[in-house]
Amino acid sequence: MLKRLTWEQVRELLKSLEERGYAVLYPEKNDFGDWFPRQGIPDNWPEDFSNYLFPVLREAVLPSPEPVFRIEDYSPVFHSYGRIAFFGVRPCDATALAYTDAFYLERLFRDKHYEKRRRDIFVIAVACTRPCENSFCRTMDAGPFAGRGFDIQMYPVDGVWYAEVGSDAGREMLSPYPDADEGHLKAWKEEVLERFPLLDREKLRYPIPPSVRKFLADRCFACGGCIWLCPTCTCYNERTPAGMDVVVREQDACLLSGYHRLAKGASLRPTMEDMMGFRYECKLGIGSCTGCGRCSTTCIGYAAMEAYLEKAL
């Protein structure tokens, strides 16, 4: 179902989300040129918005550290941020949310901690009009438009905001607004799509060539930056922080040796090449990569996807 809104009506929709108890977050650029979420109703849509520096949706559903149970009586803790409506989420991050939803909610075990926070999140994706630095989202089927992971997806077309329904909650929020004809939007989408490079997907598969794996391993500083910023990296560790009375889950990184360490200091993957293979197995083999490009932007060693693409394609 497609609707048609003016910018004022978009603001009206965001206000009605606020009235329903949501903290509305929208993108704002800081003094250093990086994008962070700001709470409130935006006066204008920031046309130059590329993407958030951090994967904000992942942080909302999987905070790190996250208290999970009290040591005193082992009673569970369900950490909550309350209701949040994200306006302006990029399609790659909406796709990543769909991926983490499937991982945490649709497999053998359904994580109640994730589920409770996820229920409080409302996603309004805004389709991209030009590719971000280092991104290859179209190749990974995660942009410039999202196919999943949103309640509403909006398309800003010459002053008109087309709005696509992605969930029952989204349908309800859009019900006051007039239906739209898909014709004009379709032509616009075709034009936008042309601006996004489409790489050879067949070469972005696991296993990655050994020479490429070695090239990346030799350059990796094992800082973990690519993993902290990846919207689908959700592996976690568990510990009791010193002086605290709760056990927390916190994000772990498969490019750090501690991730693979066993008792007595043994390791399942003792070399950087082993760990790099493990990471790419997940990102390209299982297919969790959305092509957002954050890993390449943050990598200090030329060992992330940007380097991989150059070597593999």
Add this chain to the structure above:
Amino acid sequence: MKVSIDFVNAPIPAAVEEVVDEGPDVKTFVIRYSRSREVLPGQFVMIFPDRMWEIPISVAHASRETIHLTVARVGRVTSALFRLGGGDRIGVRGPYGRPWPMDILRGRRVLFVVGGLGLAPVRMAIEQLGDVTLVYGARNPSLLLYRNLYRSWEKEGKRILLTVDRPDGEWRGHVGVVTTLLDGNLVKSHDYAVVAGPPIMMKFASRMLEELGMDSDRIFLTLENHMKCGVGLCGHCRIGDRYVCVDGPVFSLSEIRNLEGWASGEVI
């Protein structure tokens, strides 16, 4: 994979009832643990000694009210566990994991090839099956687990072949690694094989079983990858697109071979 179980990341309070010395730095903890699900042979639980983190331990034996966990002191969490005594509190959740395929093994001739602490994850299976040969090796005689059970197992008609790598003065049995007890006749007189022990032992034992004529679909192993959650979420035990905690820990050798096409190295 079907959704069936709600997961809350918190253990259930349980109590250590008894601690049994099994050998140097190996103890069996008998834990009073009320649970909703029956423990199946080969499954594991996550245990939480206070102020540490949860680790997976195979269930060696289970009654209606208790679970028996045989643990070697190797790291920080197991050291914390070793400080616990009767009456002390411990957190437990589970049982988890794919058990030994008892429906397939029941009524068949099953060859268990086991090294060291590997006897813990197969003990319940040995107890529940009838036609069993146990080929069991340890580094030295004091590391052979559950020595007081062998006689009753033999009375039930189970055959037991023991070996040690380094004999002491009193040892009169076979000397050598566990694979030195395997031969073609022994393997051919069994329908299935179950392998448990250190990774290096499982690697050589499963290869030898295959060379001696056992089909890789009929060899089952238990993997003991690092786990933080036991429910397929934390990511640590992943091999290829499988999670040892929910897709295993029991795999057939042929399943493991398929994973090797994925993984960045040998699985075992």
